[in-house]
Amino acid sequence: MSTTMDYVATDARAYERSMGRWSRLLAEPFLDALALAPDQRVLDAGCGTGALSAALLERDPGAKVTGVDLGQAYVEAARVALPQARFERGDILSLPLPTGSQDAALALLVLAFVPDPLKAVREMARVTRPGGVVATAMWDFAGGFPFLRLFADTAAVVLREGAEWRDKHWADPIGTPGRLGALFEAAGIRNARERDISIRQEFSGFEDWWEPWLRGQGIVGAFATGLEPPARSRLEGALRRAWGVDGPRSFVATARMVTGEV
DSSP states (O other): OOOOOOOOOHHHHIIIIIIIHHHHHHHHHHHHHOOOOOEEEEEEEEEETTTTHHHHHHOOOEHHHHHHHHHHHHHHHHHOOTTSSSEEEEEETTOOOOOOEEEEEEEEOOOGSHHHHHHHHHHHHHHHEEEEEEEEEEEEESSSSHHHHHHHHHHHHHHHHHHHHHHHHSSSSTTTTTHHHHHHTTTTTTEEEEEEEEEEEESHHHHHGGGGGGGGOOHHHHHHHOOOOOHHHHHHHHHHHHHSSSOOOEEEEEEEEEEOOO
């Protein structure tokens, strides 16, 4: 994907511990809803470390998967994990693929992090053959992602810069119902259909939730590691109080999914 919104993509292992674990869970209901035909040429746009590609190839070893991501570390990790697929460093706003070369173009948890989502969707449509499928999903940050809202809302209460950060990044989430469908229609994609897909993520305790952010990946990690030590300690203390008695906890997360045809 194209980095914007202070998104950091430099450490594949740290990403797996923070957000990659969510992508791997969400890939399953996303692919269930798509029900792609076997042996398709499939683009995984903004592929990260290859969560969606791995899930697709496990279901359909004959799929011809191409993953594209702007994070070189993520691309290298995906190549090692999935040698049967093709992974390239590239920008979703200018995909390094010929027009009409794919049967399906997919983007899982990507569009909130690009500077021009409409251009990204148009690029996905460009590389998809006539009659092919374009699909994406993005967290409903406003009402469907309490895992992140716990962090963002607490930061907004205890830190002045936390309120500014939350308002900058989450005030107008693209995963709000209706937004992705309108984006597909504006891109000229036919038969755009929206639905919700949900997963449940388990954490062994507070450290399992908090520590991965300290590796600095993504928007949340970049914010946490960018704080001065006293501010970070104040935030951690408030988050521990919000978490409550330390121990296992789970979060249900809902993403808004849209599919359409070129």
